[in-house]
Amino acid sequence: MGNFYSAGRDPIFYSHHANVDRTWSIWKSLSINNKDFTDKDFLNTYFYFYDENAQPVKIYVRDVLDTKKMGYDYQPQDLPWLKSKPTPKRNRLPKPLKKVFSTVKNVVIEYCKKHVESTAAKSSSTEDSCSSTANTSTNEELKKWDSEF
Template sequence: MVLTNSVMKFYKFINHGFSSRSIDGTYFSTTEYWENSLMIQLSLYLIGIGTIQKVCVYLFYERILGKLIDDPTFALPYWNWDHPKGMRLPPMFDRETTPLYDARRNPHVRNGTIIDFSSPRDEVITDVGQTVTNNLTLMYRSMITNAACPLQFFGARYVLGNNDSKGQGTIENIPHTPVHIWAGTVRNTDLGGGKLSLGEDMGNFYSAALDPIFYCHHANVDRMWKVWKGLGGKRRDIIDPDWLNSEFFFYDENKNPYRVRVGDCLDTKKMGYDYAPAAIPWVNCRPTRKGREGKVDVTNIKPANKVFPIANLNKPIFVFHQ
């Protein structure tokens, strides 16, 4: 991740310039602009990790922030936790003297600790190399093995009148959610004022966006969407009309309201942004079958009729019971 002046200015706005927060995550706005525009973007951004994220972050959110900091070239960096070099909190977010630091993060994530996608809540003592290998294998499963079609990758269909959620997609299950849990405060620890932690900030839905790393995390989730579609097969966007024709309302950087259709927001280049090519080593990390160590070798075991020749009994067997 490259830290630009515009990114630093953005995080100063988020942490100091425009709002302060209470212990329960409530924002106290200091400008009408924040109330009418940026806060709406943030609220909708928290709804999910799909198209709303694309529209909110890249079509409007970046433009709003670019205007606030007078930098039309502003762009959010992404946190490439899918690569071995990115499987730790980026150092620029671990500097206590900068607005990128969040004191409510789990202290275990500091100082270059490798994230464990399989056990984000536990401080499991595992060889670093093995943890990285496990993460790459889990990425392969989430992006390839278990995500051969849209409903596997995005999750089950959920529409008005359907109160039975049939499951989340692979991208939300791993790695999206483990990254949130990993960076959040240890649950039930004291936050002060008699309040116990519920995983704040990143580890709870209501407070996740209070940690600056949230935005870079979700930028990489969006990147995974594009990468997934490039893997071939049946990996393509959903074609359900209910989804394609869904609409949401947003405000642009000039406070003008816009109605946005989902089907018009699936091509990143048409939305004015793209991701530079980057290595995806997990694509070659297909899980291997477990070895035969510890299993019984049955090749030299004699057939049952050779060991216990029941068929050769030529007289009755009497069993006495007392």
């Protein structure tokens, strides 16, 4: 159905569009307020299709909105799902947001402390004579801690 010019030859095309028409028909039957569009620009929009003789045929939107006018209708069906509501799960209580926020806050604080300590360790090691070795060691430890975090 990905190619507009050959979509009508795709076997799923008819079942897909039949289901769209059926859904539209059900929706219109649910309320007297559910009606076809009345905008003249929409209704006067047309498309070209090809008939069985490969001749182009101009089809207006207004001519294909009513399935009965096109020679078919859908069998009325019960809609038990229409008035049903999902049953809430009573065994799952939501986590209090305070607890979630405090957990996240504690993790953020732990992360920040580790990075502050690492920075402090780097700055104190610059005073040592082997500062480049100490900095490398501290950087590697922090990277390892970050990956495990």
